Amino acid sequence: MHISSKTRRRAACLSVLAAALGAGACKDTVVPDYNRVPIPELANSPNRTLVDAAAAGLLHNARRDAPNRVRVIGIVGREAYILDANEPRNVTELVTGNIDPSSFTGNHDYNNPYGTLAQGQLLLAAIDKVPDVEYTTAQREALRGFTYTMMGNDLLIIAYMHQYGPTEVNADPLAPPAPMKTQAEMYARAAVLLDSGVAHLKAGGSSFTFTFPTGFTNYPTKFNTPLGFLKFNRAIRARLDLLRKDYAAEKIHLDSTWISTAATTRDALNTGVYYNFSTNSGELPNTLGTGSTEVAEPTLRTDAQLKSDGSRDNRYTLKIDSGAARTQLGITSRLRFQHYKTRPFFGNTNQNSPIPWVRNEQMILDRAEARWFTGDQPGAMADLNFVRTNSGGLDPIATPATGAAFITALLYERRYSLMYEGGWRWLDLRRFNLLGTLDNYPRAGDKSITYWPVPFTECLARGGAGSAPGC
């Protein structure tokens, strides 16, 4: 078959044309993530905006779990119950103590706090990488101090809830997870992280490069500067000491905080740091105390001591209202919490209300305990009675004769002062080996728990039952 040269030339032109069109269509087909920021950008080419936002993200991470944590620890500590016909596991698992590590009752407060550790590591590396012109040395130090503090705070939460957990996070999340450690090791590592932040915060200059929410700035004592934030760091450290019963260290660390018995107002007692919530776009709401299914433990009413005028403890009246009875599965209560819904610590109500992180009132009670168990009984009673009279409106009490009697008096004050704000009832009973008093309460067969289980997904990823301590 003969193809004329004219046809040959024409065919050649056309193939070049086609190839050119084809090559022209060989466009770049990379599409970025329009909706989020890729982690490699933070890791490889961070700038000031990204680092500031990622640092603020640690605050967001910290508050994500707070409402649920207060709620579930509140239930196992018998401060509250969720009586919801659509979700009976709030009773059948949380109240009975048969927590299922794979359901919502057992699978929490693990991923977000470890997320803070992972993100903290990314941040520490990114702070070093940001070009010199974007941050001064002091600003970098402030960010480092902030990051270490947040990492320590979140590891502390994992430590006081669980018996086992790794103390660090691998840089490569796809590598096998870091080995499981015990609670003592987690406490120790959290202490190291918190202490690492101290020197950095002291060298941090006068301000941070990102804005703190009102949870840090609401009261006259501000925590949104490096030195102010250092006080917050020491308060968390003191909390760690309390939970480990390291009372000598606790007293030392409390001295570096804003603890004060100078003023007696409610605001003075509330002075401290809070988690912020909001129903605005892109924000997180506070779901505590707002649903109709959440009720308070009935004995909070009957156990409340009376003031000299015969009315109940101010802390009860402030935080609880009586309403219609709600019953489910043999549990009934008429009481509802109000210190988020209608009478918040400060600011807006309902789902916009804050949850306390560290408060003056709490630190005073912590110090009372530390003073007593290091031999300073008068000091202990001064603190205890300060809270009792100024927060509760009750008459002061005489020094108890025995340690056990002190514990009883202290636990009463802590129960009402720290009601449903941080899981303190459970932590306090556990610290004094009194969880057994919750056996068969409120119904026969109910128990509390000593440790939260390691989440099912953690064990699954490590290789199933028996693959690691706690699984």
Place this chain on the structure above:
Amino acid sequence: MKRMLWVLLALALPFGASAAAAQQREVSGTVTGANGEAVAGAAVSIAGTTRGVRTDGQGRFTIPVPAGDARLHVTALSYRGKDVAVPAGQNSVAVRLDTDVLGLETVVVTGQATTVRRENLAHDVAVVSNRQLVGNAPAQTLDIALQGKVAGATIRTNSGAPGGGTQIRLRGPTTITGNATPLYVVDGVIISDVGIAGGQNSVSAAARGTNASNQDVVVNRIADINPNDIENVEILKGASAASIYGSRAAAGVVVITTRRGRAGAPRFAFSQRVGYAELSNELGSRTWTADEAIASGYVTAGTAGTYFNADGSPKATYDLERQVFGRKAPQRETTLGVSGGTENTQYYVSGLIQDDQGIAPNTGYLKQSLNLSLNQTLWSRARLSASTNVLHSTAARGVTGNDNTSASYVSAISFTPNFFSYQPVNGIYPRNPFTDSNPLETAVRSRNDEDVWRMIGSLNLNVDLLNRGPSALRLVATGGADYFNQQNRLYYPPDIQLQPNAATPGTAVTGGGNNLNLNSNLNLVHSFKPQSGAFSATTSGGVQYEDRDLNLSQVTGRFLLGSLGLPYQSAVQVVAGSRSRTRDFGGYVQEELLLFGDLLSVTGSVRGDRSSNNADAGKFYYYPKAAAAFTLPNSYSVLDQLKLRLAYGASGNEPTFGVRFTPLSVANIEGYPNLAINGGIGAPDLRPERVTEIEGGFDATLFGSRAQLGVTMYRRNITHLLLGRVLAPSTGYTVETFNGGAMRSTGQELSLQASPVSHRLFTWNSNTTFTRNRTKVTNLPVPEFSPGNSFGNSFGGYRIAVGYSPTTVFAQDGREVNIPAGCTGTICNVKVVPIGESEPSFQMGFQNDVKVGRFTLGSLFDWSHGGLVINLTRNYYDSAETAPDFLMPAGVTTPRPWTGCGSCLSGQERLYWFSAPQNKAVYIEDASFVKLRELSLSYDVPTSVLGRRVSSAQLQLSARNLHSWDNYSGYDPEVSNFGNVAAGRNQDVTPFPPSRTFWLGLNLVF
């Protein structure tokens, strides 16, 4: 269809000036059809050559032929081709063509730019003509029109809500977490089938914590296409057929060709239909006595007097389902189309106005569409086709499906005993004391509208570049755009009983999105057909580029102040939005050979493409294909022709947008931005899933071309599934998306098209299909997992596990006798077992047209055998004690044994077996059904009655969804609460009930 024929003819018969031979004569003639009608546009060529002409509008032609005896080869669309002898000395000839009833000479798409006659096709492609689609009864959407007509396709509606929402599954599930819907191509343009959630979740709270969810009764956008404008639909079911579309085609490809103009005087087609829809199935409700109502807690002894007489009988009972869904909803549809043109220019214009009311107040489906298409021959060497389709639809669907707030109509009905009425008294709707809403009030006073404007435009250029003897080179270029804008407007006034949150009464949502699909492809086709006729070879190659961009936004306003129902007049506003975009680029080469006088056809091709959704956007993935078909040269008794075919092919399923990223999520605290680890990780080598398929079968033409039987068997291997590996939460992350695992599907398909009787006064045409598919997960590198979209093992859920199909239902079945070691929870010793397969074990479709004189009776029966439905609606009725069969029968005092049959027991017994410690899965039912989907009776009005202008008129009575024979206790065994999902269908949670529709229509052609 017409365009494809043009393409074929352009390939085989270039219409340029042919070289004049020395001795020529002119032969002229006319081409007519079976009934004497003129056939315009028929191709007349000298047999054995590629030179020829076309007939004009009156069917006339003139062709120069060499002196001496000549043979002419005549072919035309919808007719069987014929060779005609023209002896020397005879210069005029009349050609009469037979109608191609079985569509044997249909041309079918085999690539982006090539087609082949169905006779020579090497793999199985289902073709549905316009007559089969909408000839019997109108359908609101294309996918509903396809039900029961395609072997290998499982097409199921998700609910009875007007306006669509249907899933098409071809040859079983092809993915677990990836995209599960086929690719839709209209006139060469890839169009969008996304479904955008409307925001109903803001009021139903079905998915707590998010404003939009896949439980929002989502409509996938293929519903917008007007089925009347479609000339035919070709369905490429398997990887071997679809391989040319590469990583978009694992779930199959639906190729739609819209109607085109034809040469001739303007021809008008007008149709007007009116009808109504009514509720087609009711669940019923229990009748009460005063004592029973007190025992169940609906009334107390003190309040019983409001609803009951002194003797305990109810004062009145109400059919609550009919109060909400009892309308006889009027429907009407008007279409007008005109087509015409000359030899070089053809046009087609059509319009549709459709107004279907729904059976519940404030529900319905309105559609308007305008379609313009133009074909123009340029300089006798090129052909330009352009088309534009503008569509507007409004779907008002009410609030149905799952909810946690008693907003969904059937959910509220299930919790209301039937001695209470929803009807308004003096214009005021009574507050429902038994649950949180009055669904009739919700339906009348709230609004849930989805308004879509859409434009699909395409341009196709076909140029004969070279035409020299046996060799021809063509350029085919196509470009198109598909743009739609969807607006969802929801409004729940603050003063209706239904309030999502008493603290913030009144909810309004404005949301939706807009989507732009752009694609273009450029192809070169070279055909070589030597004069000896020993073989013909078509080589083609091309490149294709696609860009699809979807922007979503939603504003939810709560605590409404104004009365306009907009979210901007509210105290609490939440704004959300996102954007996703994909850019794909690919190319292919293909070779098609026809050998031994068209008896053997061999095809091979390779497609390579890359996508921005893969981790490496620059890497090409290749999909080869090879197919062969051999037609036996002789016929044997009743067997006129037997074609054996074997095909192998691969196609892929690219990851969805976003899964390849490892992101930080953006949030804010008091307006200041922050970033936090999102938890998802995309594997660094994320790539498309891959389907490889071997398909074989035969097509037999029998009984003197009266019957065509096609049998196909296939086996497909799906590898590199997109799976999520759960990471240890202590890493700070939650899940990694990666490729792994494998599934295998095997299946058989059968299609029998027959004209058993074909006589002037009595004709019977039938089309029967059979479909059977089995899928199994063969390899899973992660532990068994639940693919989401379920309500737990107590009702029944899905689980991805090796050895089971991904659509197997797993559910509780009592307790383990021995508690497993380490098990301390209350649920850990409940036994979870596979209950059965939720997909049907086989399906058959029976479409029959019987014509007696002027009357035609058409019907479509759809038989689905096997399958399971998880019926949560029944649990609602049982828990509320309003199920009509709630009470144990007289004489039964203890629950009867559980035998696997929920309908055999009363509601009380079902609840007993459902609860601990019995823990039986009582709410799983058989999904088998036989449905009479379409039924029509048409009368062809005699032409003597019609005026001179009208060439044909037809009166038609038709019905859709007339009856369903099934053992299912709920509304419709065809249901999916979660919409279109890969795994997770067949869950019935208070859906919109089904309806049957009747029409009376008039079709005119003039």
